[in-house]
Amino acid sequence: TGLPARELAWVASRLAESFNQWFARVPWREYDLVGLSVCFNQLLASLATARRLKKEYPGLPIVFGGSALAPDMTEALAHHAGIDFCICGEGELPLLRLCRFLLQGENEIRLPAGEQAARSEPPRLAASPAVPAKTCQIPHLDHLPVPDYGDYFAELKQVFGPSAFIPVLPVELSRGCWWRRCVFCNLNRQWRGYRAKSGERMARELTVLAQRHRCLDFAFADNALPRRPRERLFHRLANTAQDYRFFAELRATDAKSFPRLARGGLARVQVGIEALSNSLLARLGKGTTVLANVYAMKQAVEAGIALEGNLILEFPGTSQAEINETLAAINLLMPYPPLAPATFFLGADSPVAREPRRFGIRAVHAHPYLRRLLPFSLPFGVLAYRGDRTRQQRLWRPVREALTAWQQAHRQRGGRCGxxxxxxxxxxxxxxxxxxxxxxxxxxxxxxxxxxxxxxxxxxxxxxxxxxxxxxxxxxxxxxxxxxxxxxxxxxxxxxxxxxxxxxxxxx
Ligand code: SF4
Missing domain, CATH: 1.10.10.10 (Winged helix-like DNA-binding domain superfamily/Winged helix DNA-binding domain)
Incomplete structure (x- = not known):
């Protein structure tokens, strides 16, 4: 973490204290099933909660689900962490079936493709990619109910009092990624599908959420906002009197739309810039060019949208020529808001991890941090690897320095375009x-x-x-x-x- 040991111990004790307080506040006996999310860094918190629950309420079943829960994790979670059920992929129908199964006291869950999960046996997937997706998914995302954040707001009030902060609400226009070719990406391990709500439905959902929770700020959780529904949505928003503000992720190839999206309230955007070298962008599988990235950065400035973009550093196999191209581009882009450095990490089940030799990686193994954090092996998060790391660290040093200089120059300009x-x-x-x-x-x-x-x-x-x-x-x-x-x-x-x-x- 970069924290001195004493400070780390202090943080750990504060975390343990607030975890204990939270655990004591929840009336666990009132529940028939506990659902815990696994999205990125929620895994450890969810495992800690599950372990405590299994100790204090051993009969209370636990279901894990979420965007980072992949099928190859479920066996380890079942056998080493005692997780009763795992739902991979879209969860609405499998969770409904699981609830019925538990409430009606049946001893098995009938799954769409004829699979069964019996309580007496080791826990099984409530839905798996082997089951035809359509049979365990609701037919259209427009049929989903509007999310109800009532419990969250009640807890917010309980913990922070009536004048608690006003949160940014997460919303979802699409699920999955239609591109799915970035070689470093492992965002959609659990579900390979892609679908979207309509713009009209999303507009109605925003109205309900804003009225119900008195919130004006929303963050789209989409990997990349889908083109057609987003255009319809933001066109509607631009013609209303609502002062909503949005965060969303978009591809650089969407740059032409930025002014229209800004008129509808898009205030912050994350664009997968990742590289400023054309050959490197091609190897990363981005499907963009340096010119497209530069245009996206320019469009964001002109539209008044804050662009958050990363530059992936130390990608295996980067050449000196690619570093030179990157430095030349940074030199030209200095007047714009800077990109942030993001050192390459090997994501479990990403295309690079699946074909490491293609990227000059000689060996892949469990990350030492994960080995220390978990008493069992779990194919999750970041992997360790052996390749040309030392060479890449040396090659990318001038880029790191240029990014620091870029950030300083931007601060000195007071955050304005130069x-x-x-x-x-x-x-x-x-x-x-x-x-x-x-x-x-x-x-x-x-x-x-x-x-x-x-x-x-x-x-x-x-x-x-x-x-x-x-x-x-x-x-x-x-x-x-x-x-x-x-x-x-x-x-x-x-x-x-x-x-x-x-x-x-x-x-x-
Ligand atoms: S990085 Fe983003 S655009 Fe690329 S495959 Fe992953 S989710 Fe899709």
């Missing part, structure tokens, strides 16, 4: 604040100004030649390359993008 333009009829002025604080101005007149404004989105040279036929291609290319050298334009092959964002309010 590259903006303003225009009058026949000319345009670009204001460029360099990382050392000095400010440069570039004045473009007549055709030069029109060409620059034409580069508001990625534009191929051929398209520019068609729009400005009186300039030979070589002259246009020379002009644009000069602007790229000055840091005002981004070039990828023969496609150009103006980097300066339109300043609609600040003074020069």
């Amino acid at each position: 590259l903006t333009w303003r225009a009058a009829d026949s000319f345009l002025v670009i204001r460029q604040q360099r990382p050392d604080g000095t400010v440069l101005y570039h004045r473009l007149t007549s055709a030069s100004a029109r060409i620059y404004r034409r580069l508001a989105s990625p534009t191929p040279l051929a398209e520019l030649c068609a729009a400005f036929p009186r300039f030979p291609a070589s002259e246009l290319r020379g002009f644009l390359d000069e602007l790229a050298r000055k840091g005002c334009v981004f070039r990828q092959d023969d496609t150009y993008l103006a980097l300066a964002t339109h300043d609609k309010g600040e003074s020069i």
Whole structure:
């Protein structure tokens, strides 16, 4: 954790104290079944609760479920942690069947494909990927009831009093990921499907949640907001008088939609930037380019959306040429809000973990942290590996330093964009604040100004030649390359993008 041992011991004792207080407050005897979630770092808290329950209320059945509960974890959880039932994938119908099974005192659960789970036998999956998904899922996400956070708000009031903070409510427009090709990703191990609610249904759900809980801030839990329903939803939201604010995850290829989404209340977005080298992006399976990433960052600034993006560092097999490409891109992107460093980790069951040799990884084994945390082996979370780690740490050091410098420069600018333009009829002025604080101005007149404004989105040279036929291609290319050298334009092959964002309010 990076904490000194004494502070860690203090944190552990405070955690134990609040866990004991919480455990004592819950009327466990009133329940017939306890459900515990497994999503990322909830696993240890859920296991700690299960262990205590098994000790104090051994007859009370426990069901585990959640987005990080994969089928290959259930056996270990059953045999080593005494978990009675595990639900992998969409949980609504399996949980309903499990409740009926427990309430009606039957001694087996009938599963869709004829499988059975008997209480007297070792616990079995209530739903498994082997069972045809459709038979244990509700037919359409629009048929789901609106989530009821009443218990959560009651507990909030009980613990923090009536003037507790107003939380950000999680909402869900889609389940799963339609892309599913990022090689480092293990987000959807438990369920490989993909489906979405309609925009209209989501709008109704937001109205109910806002009215019921008096909340205005929502975070979409989707891997990436689906295009069609999100466009319909945010179009509706833009035309209402509600001041909702949203967080969502989107792909860089969605950048064109940012202004429309911002009008509907999108305030923060996480974009899977991950790399600023085209060959590295291809190896990561992102299906994007550096140009698409740069455009997403620019669009977010112009739309007034706070973009949270990571740069994956130390990915196995990265070359010096890819590091150089990354550093060159960072140099151009310095005027924008910075990306955060995210050191590569090997996720259990990710494509890299399944085919380690393809990525130059020689050996994969359980992570020592997990070995220390759990008394049994569980295919979960992060794995340890042997490959070219030391070389990657050395190669990526300058990128780490550049990211730190980028963050400092952004702070010194007061969080504002350092590259903006303003225009009058026949000319345009670009204001460029360099990382050392000095400010440069570039004045473009007549055709030069029109060409620059034409580069508001990625534009191929051929398209520019068609729009400005009186300039030979070589002259246009020379002009644009000069602007790229000055840091005002981004070039990828023969496609150009103006980097300066339109300043609609600040003074020069
Ligand atoms: S990282 Fe995101 S976009 Fe990529 S496969 Fe995973 S969930 Fe899908």
